[in-house]
Amino acid sequence: MILLQRFLLVCALLFSIGSLARADDFADAVSGFSADSFSATEKALDGVVQSNNARAAAIVEALQKERLFYAPATKQVVVKDASGAVLDAATGAKLAEAPTELKSVRLNNRLRRAVEAASGQMTLLSADTQKRIAAAQAVYKARDVAALANVETALNKETDPVAKSALSDARAAILLAKPGVSEADQLSAVTQLRARGDQEARAILSSLPDATPPAVKASAQSAVAAIDSRLAFWSNLQNVWYGLSLGSVLLLAAIGLAITFGVMGVINMAHGEMVMLGAYTTFVVQEYARAKAPALLDYSLLIAVPLAFLVAGAVGVLIERTIIRFLYGRPLETLLATFGVSLILQQAVRTIFGANNREVSAPPFMSGSFHLGGLEITYGRMWIVLFALAVFVGLQILLRFTPFGLRMRAVTQNRRMASSMGVDTNRIDALAFGLGSGIAGMAGVALSQIDNVSPNLGQSYIIDSFMVVVFGGVGNLWGTLLGAMTLGVANKFLEPFIGAVLGKIALLVFIILFIQKRPRGLFALKGRAVEA
Amino acid sequence: MSLTRRIMLRAAGAAFGGALALSAFGAKAAEDTIKVGILHSLSGTMAISETTLKDAMLMLIDEQNKKGGLLGKKLEAVVVDPASNWPLFAEKARELIAKDKVAAVFGCWTSVSRKSVLPVFKELNNILFYPVQYEGEESERNVFYTGAAPNQQAIPAVDYLMKEEKVQRWVLAGTDYVYPRTTNKILEAYLKSKGVKSEDIMINYTPFGHSDWQTIVADIKKFGSAGKKTAVVSTINGDANVPFYKELGNQGVKATDIPVVAFSVGEEELAGIDTKPLVGHLAAWNYFMSIDTPANKDFIAKWQAFTKNPKRVTNDPMEAHYIGFNMWVQAVQKAGTTDPDKVIDALVGVKAPNLTGGVSEMLPNHHITKPVFIGEIKDNGQFDVVWKTDGLVPGDAWSKYLDGSKDLIGDWKDKKCGAFNVKTGKCGGA
Structure with a gap:
């Protein structure tokens, strides 16, 4: 009996020492975070995960969210919770007063992987x-x-x-x-x-x-082959999607030009700068929202769309009234004058906003991606495709079904006749130019999501835009749509084979040859307008 | 008649004397300052990077004047704008040297701008300090390279990935021009010398300002799914980086899966991006703003006060100008004159502290010794240094890994030659 009692006592003692030792191991492991070395942090993380301690999950989570700190002076390791309260990492007890200097426990990629895996397990x-x-x-x-x-x-x-x-x-x-x-x-x-x-x-x-074992290896190999052929199928579809999304960016950039160049016949080299103004409008709206109304930050892009239209449109009307209207029918002078305007606008923006890129952040609904079968579709690109199509449809409706659209078409087809019928052609010219510029401004809002918001933004799109309009057929919006999508998809199918640089060259050569065969592009305008 | 003649003569004499006095005065005023040329683009595509360097130089010159100038004279900055236009760089360099008579020029960013001003500096015998990391394979008597050579940036970065991240498959992605092409050639030779097979290296070039990265990022993901750890070494130039990183973030390529190490992305470039999806991607430089030394703290404080912007960031090429300018100041003091020939000779061996706690030295090949740091992007747009070299790495003008240049050295001290072949003992290439 006594023997049994003693045995139990010893057992109990041993057990308590064991658990004490384990608690000590845990505390030791946690204190490893204060060493400020990646290998010590890795060891500490390992120790914490192995300990099965109740606090382990909280520590791993804090590490993952970069809320684990240590005090360099006392080597105490602490966790800051979401409310900002400081807790002792090992015990979870709230500290009455936080140590004066806290340094965060640093992670590198290897540790980040380990933390992710540990948190996954937990x-x-x-x-x-x-x-x-x-x-x-x-x-x-x-x-x-x-x-x-x-x-x-x-x-x-x-x-x-x-x-x-x-x-x-x-x-x-x-x-x-x-x-x-x-x-x-x-x-x-x-x-x-x-x-x-x-x-x-x-x-x-x-x-x-x-x-x-060899049997497993063989089976894995055939599985890899099966996956490869499946991925090859999807990668073709994926290329079509990439092509459409590139095409819709081209469409957005070119559709305003399709009006000013295609319909009015003005070679506007400052078109790219209208796109840039739209992007900077987005930046200003977002900065304003950030500073004054954080609740609106997520919707700042939506607010920026009409504003960008107005800003770029107003600048367009101003350019038309002060410069271009004196140069109608003199394409060379128009080209030089608008090129000058584009340089002035670029340097003006550089002076006001600085030469550096400006940050336009993506709202949550435009970040990340989702899977559709084997396709990976990024939300940002998806919204841009939809936006481009919406702009296209809106513009068609405006031209077909509104009095302004009717007058604009009349002026394009026969200026003198329209004028005789009482249409104020000067006013229509200014408004049409403003419309083309305003649409370019809206394109700028979309482009701010995928490209740099810098004074050079417009330059990179002006050549592509002209290419699309000329290829699609001057004066035809459907041609612009089809031209943009064709060029986009062709580009994306060429890129994997011959690289981005050669792909671009190949497309240019193709367009030159195409224009030789069909000088008026995909959809040629017929009738009186052609001769005018 | 005679009276009027005499009066006229006297008047003429007075005028002549006055003119003499004036011109003497003018000459005296000119001698009172030492002119320093600043040749950085303030407009055009490169303005984004180069404007900052112009401001940094103005600050350094200002600081030196507060310390009493140089050789008892004040320094005077002469700023010109070559407008990102390569031929204009040569014209403006000629203007600085021939017309403004500057003692030295600090400037250029792209290799092509440096190559286009080179003949002017040789012909008119002046000094250029070039502050940007570049592809190497050059050592000229009139140029001092204060940025990193490939062995001070690219090679250590690849070593880091190989050792710390156990990377076995490599994507070398770059913009299509001389710096990425040469750097990638060196890296490819280096990787192969380390036993990496050709099928584990993918090389990709894109045009300047490339903005549609969907296919390339998808290709990188595909390349990375072969079961071996994959990393991207990016020599993508300035502006194209923002859409590249945005696409990486959107397609969910995380640094823990496929890390990207960049050689042209610094604090200034990150200022235009939301860096949250980029945490953990890497950059290799010889300086980071986040490095905690007293000299760096002091420099950042002065810079932010000078630009009156408490959020203004510093970057690697700025530090290169800081080192280069201080070296030039010391060399001029050592030589006791601003005469280019004497200063060029005095510059070799000059030591100047850098901002990261070390002392850089100008080597006989006109490159300098620098520490190499690998930084990971943090969510606040700064870098966290995760690795650094022990001590300073001397810059190689000629790469050891390329067949055409492995026997070449630059030595302007004893051999007086920029491309001395150590095998044949002759000057002038292979």
Whole structure:
């Protein structure tokens, strides 16, 4: 009896020492974060993850969100929570007063990967489905053999179909990386990844460990071949999408020019600068929203669209009234004068805003991407395609169904006749030029999302715009649409084969040859207007 | 009659004397200052990068004047605008040297602008300080290269990725002109010498100002899915970087998957981008604004006070001008004159502190010793230094990894030759 009691006592003692030691290990590990060296941080992270301590998840999360700090003087490691309160990292106790100097625990890419993998393992059982899916994906990427047990526990509990498939992908990836897994299990893992069929699955299947059994290797190889042929199919579709999205950027830049050059016959070299003014308007609107009304920041692009139209349109009308109207019918002088105007506008913007690029941030609805089958579509590009089509449709409606559109078409087709019928042609000229410039300004809002907002923004688009208008057929908006899309898609199909530089040259040569054959472009205008 | 003649003579004499006095006075005023030429584009496409350097030079000259000038004289900056136009660079350089009689010129950014002013500096025998990292393969008597040569930027960056990130597959992406093409040639030779196979290297060139990166980023992702760790080495020039990084962010290429190390992206370029999706991508430079030394803190404070903008950033080429200018000042003091021949000889061996805690030295090949830092982009647009070389790296004018140049050295001290072949013992190339 006494013996038993003693035995129990010893057991209890041993147990408590054990748990004490474990608590000490954890505290030791946490203090490693204060060493300010990447290898010490890595060791500390490892220790924290291994400890199974209740605070581990909070520390990993803080590390991931860069809210883990240490005090250089006392070597104390602390966590700042979302409210800004400072907690001791190891105990979670709130500190009465925060240390005076705090330095953040620095991460490099290797550590960031380790943190992601650790947080993945720890959030596999989170209550939030999105978090569980993200965790499964992180584990899938990391392929940490030690995570297998956790993944299997999570898989058994999982009810959400998306999370379940992400988890079984993660399990398959680990099974293929782990030595000593049965061949049958590995083969079914290969099948699982083959069904997933994306680039990441391909990466895993083509880099199996050397010790993998030959049967599994052969099966993986055929899976890689199957994935490759599937990806090749989708990559063609993806190229079409890239082409359309490049085409819609060209369309946006060129459609204003289709009015000023195509319809009015004015060679406007300052067209690119109207695009630039639109982009700078976006910048100003966003800065204003940032400073005065942060709630509107996400909608600043929407606000910028009409404003950019007005700003660029007003500048366009001003240029038309003060310069271009004196030069109608003298294309060479117009070209030189508008080129001068473009230089003046560029230098003016450089003087006001500085030569540096300005930052226009992307609103949340334009960031990131989504998958459609095997296609990856970025939201930013998608909205730009839709915006370009909306501008095109709007413009068509304006020209077809409004009195202004009617007068504009009349002036284009026969100026003298229109004038005889009482149309104020001077006014129509100014308004049409303003419309073309205003549309260029709206294009600037879209371009601020994909290109630099700098004084040189317009220059890079002016040549492309002329190319599209000439190729599509001067004076025809449908021609501009088709021209832009054709050039965009052709460019994107040429690029993978001959590179971006040669691709551009090849397109230029093609257009020169095409113009030789059909001098009036894809859609030639017929009738009296041609001779005028 | 005679009276009027005498009066006229006297008047003429007085006028002549007056003119003499005036011209003597004018000459005296001119001698009181030493003129320093600043040849950076203030308009056109390069204005984005070069305007900052003009301001930095004005600040340095201002500082030196506050310390009492040089050789008892004040320094006077002569600023010209070559407008990003290469032939105009040569004209403006001639104007600075022949008309304004400057003692030295600080300027140029692109290699082509440097090449176009080179004949002018040789002909009129003056000094050019060139502050930008470049492709190497050059050592001229009249030019002092204070930016990084490839072995002071590109090679250490690749070494870092190989050792720390265990990268096995490489994408060399660049803008289509001389600096990326030469740098990539050197890097390709270097990687192959380290056992990287041809199929693990992808080289891609894009036009200036390329803005549609969708296909190329997709290609990089595809190249990176072969099961080996992949990294991108970017020599993409200035403006094209913003859409490139935006596309990387949008297509979800994270630094933890495929890191991008850039040689032309600094604090100034990042000022135009939202850097949150870019955290962890890398840059290799000889200076970062975030480096915590007293000299750097002091420099940043002075710069922000000089530009009256508390948010203004500093960057690597500015530090290069800082080092170059201080070296020139010391050499002029050592030579006791601003005569270019004497200053050129005095410059070799001059040591000047850099802003990162070391002391850079002008080498006989007219390049300088510099430390190399690898920084990761942070979400505030600054860099966090994750690696640096032990000590300073001497700049190689001629790359050791290219067949045509591995036996060449530049030595303006003993051999008086920019391309001395150590194998044949002759001057003038292979």
